[in-house]
Amino acid sequence: MPDFLEALSVAKRYGGIVALSDATLKARSGEVHALLGENGAGKSTFIQILAGAVRADSGSITLGGERFAVRNPEEAQRLGVAAVFQELSLIPDLTVAENIFFRREPLSPLRTARAGAMREATAELFARYRFPAIRPDQELRRLTLAERQVVEIAKALARDPRVLILDEATSALAPRETEWLLGLSRDLAAEGKLVIYISHRLGEVRRIADRVTVFRNGATVAAYDTASVDDDTIIADMLGRQMERLYPERRNTTTGRIALSVKGLSVENRLADLDLDLREGEVLGVAGLQGHGQRELFQALFGAARASGAIEVWGKPRTIRSPRDALSGRDGLALVPEDRRNHGLLLAKSVRENLTLSVVKRFTRFGLTDPKREAKLVDDMIAQLRIKAGSPEQAAGTLSGGNQQKVIFGKMLLTDARILLLYDPTRGIDVGTKGEIFTLMRDLAARGYAILFYSSDLAELVHVADRVAVLRYGRLAAILEGAENSEHQILRAAMIDTRAA
Numbered sequence: 203m204p205d206f207l208e209a210l211s212v213a214k215r216y217g218g219i220v221a222l223s224d225a226t227l228k229a230r231s232g233e234v235h236a237l238l239g240e241n242g243a244g245k246s247t248f249i250q251i252l253a254g255a256v257r258a259d260s261g262s263i264t265l266g267g268e269r270f271a272v273r274n275p276e277e278a279q280r281l282g283v284a285a286v287f288q289e290l291s292l293i294p295d296l297t298v299a300e301n302i303f304f305r306r307e308p309l310s311p312l313r314t315a316r317a318g319a320m321r322e323a324t325a326e327l328f329a330r331y332r333f334p335a336i337r338p339d340q341e342l343r344r345l346t347l348a349e350r351q352v353v354e355i356a357k358a359l360a361r362d363p364r365v366l367i368l369d370e371a372t373s374a375l376a377p378r379e380t381e382w383l384l385g386l387s388r389d390l391a392a393e394g395k396l397v398i399y400i401s402h403r404l405g406e407v408r409r410i411a412d413r414v415t416v417f418r419n420g421a422t423v424a425a426y427d428t429a430s431v432d433d434d435t436i437i438a439d440m441l442g443r444q445m446e447r448l449y450p451e452r453r454n455t456t457t458g459r460i461a462l463s464v465k466g467l468s469v470e471n472r473l474a475d476l477d478l479d480l481r482e483g484e485v486l487g488v489a490g491l492q493g494h495g496q497r498e499l500f501q502a503l504f505g506a507a508r509a510s511g512a513i514e515v516w517g518k519p520r521t522i523r524s525p526r527d528a529l530s531g532r533d534g535l536a537l538v539p540e541d542r543r544n545h546g547l548l549l550a551k552s553v554r555e556n557l558t559l560s561v562v563k564r565f566t567r568f569g570l571t572d573p574k575r576e577a578k579l580v581d582d583m584i585a586q587l588r589i590k591a592g593s594p595e596q597a598a599g600t601l602s603g604g605n606q607q608k609v610i611f612g613k614m615l616l617t618d619a620r621i622l623l624l625y626d627p628t629r630g631i632d633v634g635t636k637g638e639i640f641t642l643m644r645d646l647a648a649r650g651y652a653i654l655f656y657s658s659d660l661a662e663l664v665h666v667a668d669r670v671a672v673l674r675y676g677r678l679a680a681i682l683e684g685a686e687n688s689e690h691q692i693l694r695a696a697m698i699d700t701r702a703a
């Protein structure tokens with residue numbers, strides 16, 4: 203079969219930053235085609251070009267044999283290309299159905315008739331592709347990040363595209379929705395569509411992709427039939443080097459000292475009467491199906507949700523009503539939040555400013571900052587986390603998604619807090635840096651930090667955490683350690699009431 207999409211030698215620069223230098227991708231209809239590469243390799247830029255959001259400087263693209271040179275997203279959509287980006291485009295004040303049909307409302311002079319038609323069409327779409335349960339008339343602002351991601355996918359599908367592009371679409375999803383999306387991608391390919399799938403999760407890619415193309419530093423370095431290539435080769439292509447190992451060796455560095463203790467912690471009807479101890483030197487995993495209280499646990503500990511119950515930090519009772527309470531003092535708690543776009547970063551500020559925002563005091567004497575000390579701190583952090591920025595002065599908002607996440611991580615590491623709350627810290631991060639972050643987490647634990655670690659990727663919990671607390675309907679369903687700490691046992695505890703059995 204001839205290639206349906208042919209993008210040859212596409213290039214794009216932003217001022218002095220080369221986002222793409224020589225990107226080539228050839229894909230057929232009826233296949234799932236994975237696009238892989240390190241953070242900042244140029245994947246998002248490439249698909250933004252396909253989706254008409256960004257214009258290439260040079261290169262040629264054909265779709266179905268015709269020249270494809272679109273000037274805006276509407277043109278791309280008209281030619282059958284729909285994309286779901288990492289950063290969502292939905293409007294909080296509208297309902298699910300209104301978002302899906304935004305700017306494409308059915309023709310009817312009556313508002314109620316239009317609303318009814320959109321609800322029906324949405325329900326039909328949801329049924330056809332077996333979407334997870336979301337009501338078409340729900341207001342978007344009431345939905346979780348994962349649910350919004352699902353709505354974003356529905357919005358793209360509602361246009362019945364010939365090419366559907368998914369950029370890190372599973373990174374915000376819990377296991378169950380992830381399974382759904384993997385199945386959906388295969389179904390769409392079976393319908394004859396081309397699905398371009400960007401993910402940092404090789405396991406997923408292996409399960410659904412027929413072919414893979416690998417970008418490195420803005421250029422295509424390899425393309426394979428998935429079945430004919432092993433993971434190590436793909437990773438070496440991505441990183442330009444062999445990777446030692448993803449997960450660090452397991453070492454138990456837990457001491458007897460309790461860093462954080464919660465008793466009877468409740469948040470609305472989402473988290474009920476939770477007792478949990480996190481020890482010095484420990485990485486305590488938190489697992490649960492979407493919406494079973496893990497988000498509220500982190501929010502309560504960081505002062506971002508109203509909670510009742512008692513919290514002790516390093517043996518002292520502590521009231522946490524705001525993030526400022528959480529962070530304050532030498533014995534604070536620092537958070538890597540779920541929604542990096544809205545809570546983690548000041549997008550217009552530079553990488554340097556974002557990293558040092560909460561620690562300027564440290565190199566300020568008598569109101570004067572010491573730029574040398576600041577620069578050293580910033581340079582060290584950029585090197586340690588391998589943040590790909592043109593310079594420390596690049597605006598955070600123009601970094602690739604994964605590099606933004608690294609800046610948030612670095613910002614947290616620069617605080618004095620020794621209790622770290624990591625909510626899905628590797629979301630959107632490439633496999634090479636993931637390994638480095640896990641090693642860093644274990645090193646921090648060995649240095650006496652206490653780490654609470656939620657991940658939507660169960661394998662990470664199994665390999666990095668000392669114990670895993672599984673939540674179910676806002677309650678503690680199990681604490682698993684040793685041989686019990688396995689993906690199977692975590693899922694079992696998350697789904698079945700093991701205590702009653």
Ligand SMILES: Nc1ncnc2c1ncn2[C@@H]1O[C@H](COP(=O)(O)OP(=O)(O)OP(=O)(O)O)[C@@H](O)[C@H]1O
Pocket residue numbers: 216219220221222239240241242243244245246247248590591592600601602603604605630632
């Ligand atoms: N508007 C912009 N201004 C300046 N530089 C930009 C802009 N958009 C992207 N870049 C740069 O282009 C490069 C490629 O970024 P891109 O987002 O395409 O990477 P990616 O492969 O999608 O990474 P990730 O896996 O982290 O999402 C990065 O170095 C990024 O900083």
